[in-house]
Amino acid sequence: MRPTDKIDKLIKNNLKTSASPQLDSRIDALISNAEKTQTQTSNIWRTIMKTKTARLAIAAVLLIAVLSLTIMDKTVSPAYALEQSLEAMKNETWMHMVPYSQMKGAETVFGENWFSATHGIEAIKRGDGSCGISYFDKDESYSYDPATETITLSLVNKANIISRTNSYGDLFNNIIDTLNEHAGTEITKTAEVQNGKNVIAIEVKVPKGDPLGSIGTEHWLFTMDEDSYLPTRMKLQGYDEDGEFVEVFDAAFDYPNNGPMDIYELGVPKTAKIIDKRPTMEVQTIITNYHVARENDPQRYTALVLYTRSNADGSEVADEATIYYVDGNKFRREQLSIKSDTVTSQRKARLGLETKMGDSLESILEWWTNREHLSHRNAEMYDGEYKYQVHRNLNVTGGFKSRKEKNTKTRNRNSKPPNLHNMYTAGAQFMQFISNDVTKEQKITLIENDYSRQNGLICLQRIEADRRYPFMRNGRRYKRLCYIDPGKDYICRRIEEYFIQDELWKKMYNDADNCMIKNPDPTLEYTMLQIRESTRLSQTEDDRWYPKKIETRTTTQRDNGILQNSTATWTIYLDTQRQLPEDIFDSDAFSKYLE
């Protein structure tokens, strides 16, 4: 017999034991208690809603987003207790919604939506004449701009739909929580006649102080057809603490046999020019590989991201740290700064403090949890079900205005851990770079240059015209280059951003045709505005690459027109083996810790 077989036999034969009757009783008590609670919840719900399809009335506006997601990705299970409702809705050929929304002080926004599970189509028409139609099976999305009379063809914006679904789903679950848990909520059910049809109206008044009534009070009204139980109307109104109107969302529903099958049926002229802004298959493959690589990133870790900025005299100051505790979908993030009354102009003193930090996660973590020098800017925690956020009224370095303290607790089924300072994308938001939500002027292409060749990197170029760039006046962000390392888990190693003045931009961009001039003048001046770079890399214990140090070199324009350069550095201390504290995702511990 092999030695390992002997060990195997020895262990198997000698370590068996039985659960005690005491444990049996404890587990039985646990399960019995759970069964009792489940029954109580169902009874409360049943007093409000008669049948499962009655839930449609509450979740009416959510359905379009959720249906979009489930049609797109058949492996996604609609986790918001809408499965039976969705099945009922899928039997309808088309769902048509006419919503309007208004916030206090803002214009009313009108729209019209169609959705068909049968055809896999979502269409929208807005009050300003713009409209769009998406085909989920073909992964094509057409968007019409009446100002330029052009139709942009892009990929379906799955990230946007997922985000909408998650936020709507959270709203749905918060509604259920309120109905089940809060005694202050008034619920009435009446039978009415609407447009000649018998409907059931459910009215919910959420009082001030309730988590869902955080702005004041809210008033919900849901109606459904008495015969079919399909939703006919959903209205949400919010009022502030003084009873003044804050916001309203009001949507009417019907279920026609036909709906728009192409964008022209939404009123778009046939003369509108189609601009294909879809990335090439090559680019799409690279983006897919990037996302696949991110799926294997560490799921459990402790990390600290230290922010250091350089001063004009060349000295460096560690201003701020963000601490992360992550375990799967649970996370806790705390943002800390050095107190302004401690540092003021005493930079040397701060440097003295900094040099005591050491260079290991343990030593730096210990330093940054020393509250004598520090204060919280904000903190958030997600325990797998609820998200807790705290914004503190603090005086922080840099002269930021203090914010009102606000503690919030919201139910959030699908919150994802925050990306450590977007570290896998050199500190930038990669989704902004490769987002499918491209505007007319944006296109991503694969290019090669000296830097990419010398470093064995993939370079994606995005040409765009964005007037909203925050650092420059009278100019536009012209292009961005993103360098990805296929040999190191597809980390984005470097992002370069270029800026161009308006007058020069007009020579490069054909406004009439709404596109770049085919052969732009290479002698035209542009300024490299910002470089973000992962200047040092490291690996986790299971050999996953991650950026150890990210530097951002930025050029900004002062009021006097002079350009100023500055450098900021983020150093990431990451440990995937460190044991997470026992109660790190416990809500009570979180509250006490921040007191």
Next chain:
Amino acid sequence: MMIRFNRGDTHALRDIYTLYKNELVSLARALLHDKTIAEDAVHDVFAKLIAKQETLKITSNLRSYLLTAVANAARRRYRSDKGHPELSLDAANVPEIESNNPPQSAAISDEQKQLLEIALAALPYEQREVVLLRHFSDLKFKTIASMQNISINTVMGRYRYGLDKLRSLLNGELL
């Protein structure tokens, strides 16, 4: 059973507990050397299963999932408890014969058990965990690596060291 559990059927939990309880308690006890604490760890696992049943969907093998959960709970208990039961290799205590086996074989069996437990207790926790998950629970190295969120090389390293130490401690005694 897993399908019923994923659908929120609490009766499925009873069936799951009945089927796996002895194996789970045995693993926890082998890790922690204290049956009371071991049963607390198993209780923790089921309490969490119940609390998260609405949002939790078990997609992997149910047995592996439960063993993983118990191993994690045991590790948490081990790290948080102030004192860990210590067993000395030199302990000469021989437990009283309680089994139905003939007196001599029962004594040998109990002595074997005690020596094994002492030897396992002498291993660092991480090595003990890997050895037990491999030999007692028959989990693959890949599964153990995934459970502990470490590389498979680290798992195999811990297994090798643990096994070598176990052999040297038991050499001449039981092997």
